[in-house]
Amino acid sequence: MDTLGFLMQGMGVALQPMNLFWVTLGGVLGTIVGMLPGLGPATGVAVLLPMTFSMGPEAAMITMAGVYYGAMYGGSRSSILINTPGDGAAVAATFDGYPMAKKGKAESALAISAIASFFGGGIAIIFMVFCANTVAQFALKFGPSEYFMLMVFALTATAAMSRGNMVKGFISMIMGLMISTVGLDALSGVQRFTFGIMELQGGIDFLVVIIAIYALGEVFKSFKNINKERVEMQTKFGKIWITKEEWKRTKWPILRSAPLGFFIGALPGAGGTMASLMAYNNEKQMSKHPEKFGEGEIIGLAAPESANNAASVGAFIPMLSLGVPGSGTTAVMMGALLMLGIQPGPMLFVQHPNVAWGLIASMFVGNIVLAIVNIPLAGLLVRVLAIPEKVLYPLVLGLAFVGTYAIGNSTIDFFLLLVFALVGYIMNKENIPTSPLILAIIVGNMMEQSFRQAMVISNNNLGTFLKSGVSITLFILAIGSVLVSIYKTHQDKKKFKKLDEKNS
Amino acid sequence: MTGIISIVLGILYLIGMMQIELAAIGHPHAPIYFPSALGLGMIGLGIAQLIKDKKISIHQYLNDETIPMILKTAGIIIIYAVLFVPAGYVISTMIFMFMMLYLFNGKNKIKRTVITTIIFSILVYVVFSKLLGVYLPVMPFIYI
Numbered sequence: 195m196d197t198l199g200f201l202m203q204g205m206g207v208a209l210q211p212m213n214l215f216w217v218t219l220g221g222v223l224g225t226i227v228g229m230l231p232g233l234g235p236a237t238g239v240a241v242l243l244p245m246t247f248s249m250g251p252e253a254a255m256i257t258m259a260g261v262y263y264g265a266m267y268g269g270s271r272s273s274i275l276i277n278t279p280g281d282g283a284a285v286a287a288t289f290d291g292y293p294m295a296k297k298g299k300a301e302s303a304l305a306i307s308a309i310a311s312f313f314g315g316g317i318a319i320i321f322m323v324f325c326a327n328t329v330a331q332f333a334l335k336f337g338p339s340e341y342f343m344l345m346v347f348a349l350t351a352t353a354a355m356s357r358g359n360m361v362k363g364f365i366s367m368i369m370g371l372m373i374s375t376v377g378l379d380a381l382s383g384v385q386r387f388t389f390g391i392m393e394l395q396g397g398i399d400f401l402v403v404i405i406a407i408y409a410l411g412e413v414f415k416s417f418k419n420i421n422k423e424r425v426e427m428q429t430k431f432g433k434i435w436i437t438k439e440e441w442k443r444t445k446w447p448i449l450r451s452a453p454l455g456f457f458i459g460a461l462p463g464a465g466g467t468m469a470s471l472m473a474y475n476n477e478k479q480m481s482k483h484p485e486k487f488g489e490g491e492i493i494g495l496a497a498p499e500s501a502n503n504a505a506s507v508g509a510f511i512p513m514l515s516l517g518v519p520g521s522g523t524t525a526v527m528m529g530a531l532l533m534l535g536i537q538p539g540p541m542l543f544v545q546h547p548n549v550a551w552g553l554i555a556s557m558f559v560g561n562i563v564l565a566i567v568n569i570p571l572a573g574l575l576v577r578v579l580a581i582p583e584k585v586l587y588p589l590v591l592g593l594a595f596v597g598t599y600a601i602g603n604s605t606i607d608f609f610l611l612l613v614f615a616l617v618g619y620i621m622n623k624e625n626i627p628t629s630p631l632i633l634a635i636i637v638g639n640m641m642e643q644s645f646r647q648a649m650v651i652s653n654n655n656l657g658t659f660l661k662s663g664v665s666i667t668l669f670i671l672a673i674g675s676v677l678v679s680i681y682k683t684h685q686d687k688k689k690f691k692k693l694d695e696k697n698s
Numbered sequence: 699m700t701g702i703i704s705i706v707l708g709i710l711y712l713i714g715m716m717q718i719e720l721a722a723i724g725h726p727h728a729p730i731y732f733p734s735a736l737g738l739g740m741i742g743l744g745i746a747q748l749i750k751d752k753k754i755s756i757h758q759y760l761n762d763e764t765i766p767m768i769l770k771t772a773g774i775i776i777i778y779a780v781l782f783v784p785a786g787y788v789i790s791t792m793i794f795m796f797m798m799l800y801l802f803n804g805k806n807k808i809k810r811t812v813i814t815t816i817i818f819s820i821l822v823y824v825v826f827s828k829l830l831g832v833y834l835p836v837m838p839f840i841y842i
Binding site for chain 2: 244245247248361362364365368369371372375379381382383384385386387389413414417418420584585587588589591592593595596599600603605608609611612616619620623624625626642645646650
């Protein structure tokens with residue numbers, strides 16, 4: 195069957211009435227969670243994960259994709275209306291979105307963010323349809339040494355992204371790998387770091403760590419601002435739509451930013467934040483009136499919104515086709531798949547085409563559903579922002595605990611949740627990035643197994659990791675990502691030094 | 699502090715690693731290769747960070763006003779974990795939510811705290827346990 199045939203098969207799954215219901219419900223809940231300050235798509239998907247435990251794999255993935263997509267839509271709502279981004283990817287939406295709302299153009303801002311998200315996501319899905327299977331076919335040729343090098347590259351690239359803080363990025367990565375070694379060793383059956391606790395024999399579930407760091411960690415962080423007064427928010431809106439003139443000005447920036455977002459999203463660790471900031475800077479540099487950016491320029495909102503939704507689709511490529519998640523949220527979704535007994539990676543397209551293509555097709559459907567939900571119902575949905583944080587955060591904690599219990603049916607996980615929330619708090623205090631830790635926990639086991647399998651096959655010859663063209667390329671890319679990061683940090687320092695000299 | 703934390707973590711990890719038994723299948727030391735690289739890597743990175751930082755500061759912790767709130771939350775979570783199975787989901791969650799909401803809101807808005815506690819605990823139980831089929835513990839005899 196060709197790509198379009200598979201896509202049609204996926205459409206058959208995504209358009210089933212029950213799956214349409216799930217993607218809509220997931221989308222609406224995701225929009226609501228995504229809107230809440232500090233709670234991004236990763237937290238949204240993690241907290242809402244238990245919803246999917248009784249579903250089949252197709253429905254579970256489709257629901258989670260709806261939550262993810264919805265959270266991406268929702269994230270910008272709080273940026274525009276209260277200048278508080280739902281997550282990092284929505285930060286760029288505050289630059290011009292909030293000034294637009296302050297100037298009385300909240301309706302245009304809400305509409306263009308949904309329209310740009312729709313086109314950004316839509317274009318990226320088309321790219322994905324053609325890329326995912328190709329990458330998966332290519333990855334079928336990977337042996338253990340190629341897989342090991344792929345994970346080395348993914349982790350190195352993610353750690354190296356922490357520019358100016360690379361050592362801390364690598365510390366975070368090693369912490370994640372250390373956590374992944376807890377439990378029974380899959381190859382020898384030996385217990386490692388279990389300290390006689392039976393519940394630890396199965397290892398530490400990375401979903402528990404993710405919920406701890408993203409949900410509890412956010413609540414801990416919120417203690418600092420809990421008594422601060424909130425920005426006054428507009429609650430009554432006129433027609434949420436844009437003028438023809440506004441569409442004319444924004445259509446090309448939207449179309450340009452989507453492919454950029456998609457490719458950045460597909461890179462391990464890069465994600466929506468970088469995609470949206472790059473799209474914003476690109477448009478600012480291309481504009482004849484860059485001085486208007488930051489003052490309520492609609493292009494400054496449209497471009498990052500298109501890019502971050504495209505990035506959220508791009509992040510599925512490494513997860514589905516290689517089995518290596520490209521972002522925190524896809525990491526949670528990968529966890530959901532693993533819980534359902536499905537291993538993401540190249541074989542997913544061969545063994546479970548219904549899941550892979552049903553998910554891709556549901557993105558088309560979800561994108562349309564969310565545009566419909568988010569434009570006419572935006573005025574209604576944003577009322578969630580009126581819930582005081584003092585009520586909201588305990589609710590998030592409550593949901594986090596139900597989710598955690600549902601994962602392992604054990605209250606030992608509550609203690610783990612607390613321990614890792616404290617780890618997240620210390621990491622935040624020490625400015626240690628958390629994404630390398632999350633990715634490392636997920637790929638750690640696979641990475642070690644690939645390493646040991648490759649060593650057994652090659653009779654303990656380390657040279658096996660640089661034998662094939664693919665391994666060598668991945669190794670060069672890993673080294674390259676570190677060197678590029680060092681170079682960019684150096685450039686940043688130079689820039690700051692020049693600025694300091696100018697100011698003094 | 700990152701450097702010190704990393705070095706201590708690396709050392710503790712290596713100590714834990716020494717307690718791993720030899721493998722009966724394959725190379726006897728195979729299960730400790732990867733952990734030993736991680737422990738040594740962590741110590742190495744800790745030293746690098748220590749050299750980069752030049753000084754050790756614990757001010758960010760000493761002056762942090764959020765620590766008492768975090769400790770109180772931790773205490774409430776421990777109580778929740780202990781009560782969860784014996785008291786059942788609804789009762790333990792009511793206690794947990796009330797304590798959390800009280801911690802955040804104080805004596806003000808006590809009516810809102812009570813209403814939110816009751817609605818949340820029952821609604822989540824009905825949605826997750828009854829509608830979505832997620833197993834949640836029930837209280838003996840009253841079965842909620």
